[in-house]
Amino acid sequence: MVFYVMYLRRDVIEKDGKNHTYWRLVKSVRVGKKVRQKTVAHLGELRGEKLERAHDLAKRLGGHQEVRGLFDAPIEKEVAEIRLNGVRFERVRKFGAVWLGTKLWRMAKFDEFFEEHLPEGKEDIPWWTLAEILTLARLCEPSSELHIAEDWFRKTALGDLLDVNEEKINDARLYRGLDKVLPLKSALEDHLKKRWEGLFGATFDLLLYDVTSVYFEGQAKANPQAQRGHSRDHRPDCKQVCIGLVVTPEGWPLGYEIFKGNMHDSQTVKTIVETLEKRYGKSNRVWVMDRGMASEENLTWMKEGGRRYVIGCPKSELIKHKEALINTAGWTPLKGGVKIRYAVVSSDKGADKFLLCQSEDRREKEKAMQILFSKRIKEGLKQLTNRLARAKKSIKLQQVERQIGRLLQRNQRSARLFQITSEKTENHPCGVSVTWKQNTEEQTWVDQSAGCYVLQTNISDWEEEDVWRTYIQLTHVEEAFRINKSQLEIRPVFHQTENRVQAHIFVCFLAFVLWKILEGWQSRARLGNSPRTILDEVGQIQSGDVILPTTTGEKIRLRCIARPEQEQKVILQHLGIDLPKRMRLPEFVPKM
Numbered sequence: 256m257v258f259y260v261m262y263l264r265r266d267v268i269e270k271d272g273k274n275h276t277y278w279r280l281v282k283s284v285r286v287g288k289k290v291r292q293k294t295v296a297h298l299g300e301l302r303g304e305k306l307e308r309a310h311d312l313a314k315r316l317g318g319h320q321e322v323r324g325l326f327d328a329p330i331e332k333e334v335a336e337i338r339l340n341g342v343r344f345e346r347v348r349k350f351g352a353v354w355l356g357t358k359l360w361r362m363a364k365f366d367e368f369f370e371e372h373l374p375e376g377k378e379d380i381p382w383w384t385l386a387e388i389l390t391l392a393r394l395c396e397p398s399s400e401l402h403i404a405e406d407w408f409r410k411t412a413l414g415d416l417l418d419v420n421e422e423k424i425n426d427a428r429l430y431r432g433l434d435k436v437l438p439l440k441s442a443l444e445d446h447l448k449k450r451w452e453g454l455f456g457a458t459f460d461l462l463l464y465d466v467t468s469v470y471f472e473g474q475a476k477a478n479p480q481a482q483r484g485h486s487r488d489h490r491p492d493c494k495q496v497c498i499g500l501v502v503t504p505e506g507w508p509l510g511y512e513i514f515k516g517n518m519h520d521s522q523t524v525k526t527i528v529e530t531l532e533k534r535y536g537k538s539n540r541v542w543v544m545d546r547g548m549a550s551e552e553n554l555t556w557m558k559e560g561g562r563r564y565v566i567g568c569p570k571s572e573l574i575k576h577k578e579a580l581i582n583t584a585g586w587t588p589l590k591g592g593v594k595i596r597y598a599v600v601s602s603d604k605g606a607d608k609f610l611l612c613q614s615e616d617r618r619e620k621e622k623a624m625q626i627l628f629s630k631r632i633k634e635g636l637k638q639l640t641n642r643l644a645r646a647k648k649s650i651k652l653q654q655v656e657r658q659i660g661r662l663l664q665r666n667q668r669s670a671r672l673f674q675i676t677s678e679k680t681e682n683h684p685c686g687v688s689v690t691w692k693q694n695t696e697e698q699t700w701v702d703q704s705a706g707c708y709v710l711q712t713n714i715s716d717w718e719e720e721d722v723w724r725t726y727i728q729l730t731h732v733e734e735a736f737r738i739n740k741s742q743l744e745i746r747p748v749f750h751q752t753e754n755r756v757q758a759h760i761f762v763c764f765l766a767f768v769l770w771k772i773l774e775g776w777q778s779r780a781r782l783g784n785s786p787r788t789i790l791d792e793v794g795q796i797q798s799g800d801v802i803l804p805t806t807t808g809e810k811i812r813l814r815c816i817a818r819p820e821q822e823q824k825v826i827l828q829h830l831g832i833d834l835p836k837r838m839r840l841p842e843f844v845p846k847m
Contacts, residue, residue, distance in 0.1 A: 618706025
């Protein structure tokens with residue numbers, strides 16, 4: 256189990272005869288018996304124009320906008336005599352994280368979007384409010400709709416912030432909220448494009464696309480998209496769906512599509528490209544995709560449509576450029592131990608270029624993995640041959656072959672490096688012999704190609720480094736998948752019907768949008784790039800009701816917000832937002 260605390264560390268540095276005080280937000284992490292300290296953010300000097308810039312940023316993002324009347328409840332009696340022995344504090348709620356979440360909701364202008372697209376009817380709780388509750392729950396503490404209704408919502412101050420009676424929140428109402436928000440997916444993606452332009456000046460002439468999978472608990476028989484396929488979660492035993500995500504080079508999510516769990520990545524390309532082109536036009540856009548999309552049919556289709564691309568090639572493409580790869584001349588070194596060069600390409604006009612890339616870090620990692628898997632295969636084969644040598648009775652050849660197959664399957668990265676022969680023999684009681692040797696020619700090629708990959712592009716006027724730097728931005732999509740899985744817990748999926756699964760993924764997408772806004776906000780406020788750290792730290796701020804019994808027999812109820820600790824004050828200062836001191840009481844709560 257991992258525990259951590261956060262605190263401020265002050266560094267005093269003398270410059271030009273003057274002392275300057277700089278602050279760092281430091282996290283002390285305890286893992287078992289060890290304690291490690293890590294700087295979360297360099298905060299600089301907490302005064303002057305830097306704080307003013309933080310406040311300006313918050314204003315531009317909408318951080319100072321509050322719901323009118325929410326925090327300005329008047330006290331009917333400004334002066335009253337209080338019986339001190341009756342003062343108490345009750346109804347404690349988690350306040351900070353959900354309060355910050357409501358700010359992010361308004362920064363994204365989701366309040367305006369959902370109020371416009373979900374007009375109010377006769378329902379007790381507006382559908383746009385349920386959309387906000389579902390999304391903030393996914394952002395702050397990912398859980399099921401049942402857990403939100405029975406536990407999470409009543410322990411937070413979100414009901415106070417949204418003026419919702421917690422007794423009216425139940426799982427059935429939340430499920431109906433899912434059904435209401437799903438049809439707005441396309442309109443929401445149109446809204447996002449405008450918001451990324453307004454908030455962070457995003458451009459859309461280069462888009463990154465990749466695919467991942469999320470698995471189900473249960474059979475999902477009512478969902479035809481749920482199929483078994485290549486599992487990125489290493490759960491081939493479970494049904495899954497595939498999700499194709501498009502982001503900008505800065506990582507801002509633009510849209511996604513859901514595909515059958517057994518669909519190959521390359522089969523998703525046309526759907527995604529055509530969907531985005533209908534929404535944003537073709538323009539002169541560059542598409543960046545990983546090697547799973549690289550089929551001859553896709554590349555031909557994109558060329559015929561005048562589309563530009565940078566795409567990773569399958570590993571098998573390396574062998575075609577073997578001579579260029581082992582040639583030590585002509586490489587361009589880059590930072591981080593990477594070197595690149597164009598391979599010899601066809602002289603035909605309009606022919607694609609192939610960029611050879613070699614990463615020293617990747618090379619060392621692949622070689623270490625090859626050594627590990629080769630060692631496991633050798634040990635497995637030695638154990639098998641020893642068992643056969645000690646056997647006293649006949650063994651079926653098919654049984655031995657299945658054991659060898661399982662061994663190679665578990666260590667398939669090195670399987671091709673071994674030549675294994677199993678055959679029947681009369682020279683031993685078991686009737687089966689196994690011989691093996693390593694393929695030295697294959698081993699030589701594996702060593703030469705370790706850490707290497709090939710990129711293919713039809714952009715003729717880009718330099719080698721432009722192609723490479725564009726391609727490595729795909730890490731933003733990989734990061735998006737990691738956040739959705741580890742932080743927002745998009746999987747496993749427990750819903751069983753197609754619409755509910757799609758609505759679940761849609762809410763996770765909304766939460767990811769808020770995550771990225773907070774990440775962009777805190778990055779510009781010099782608070783690092785870990786939204787979970789900010790949410791956890793600010794989330795420790797609580798609210799509660801202070802009960803003040805008067806000498807006249809009345810009781811004054813004030814819904815107050817706890818004063819933040821120093822670390823929390825620093826975060827709020829850098830974000831440029833002020834913590835309110837008190838909330839007004841809802842109409843259904845007696846004030847005295």
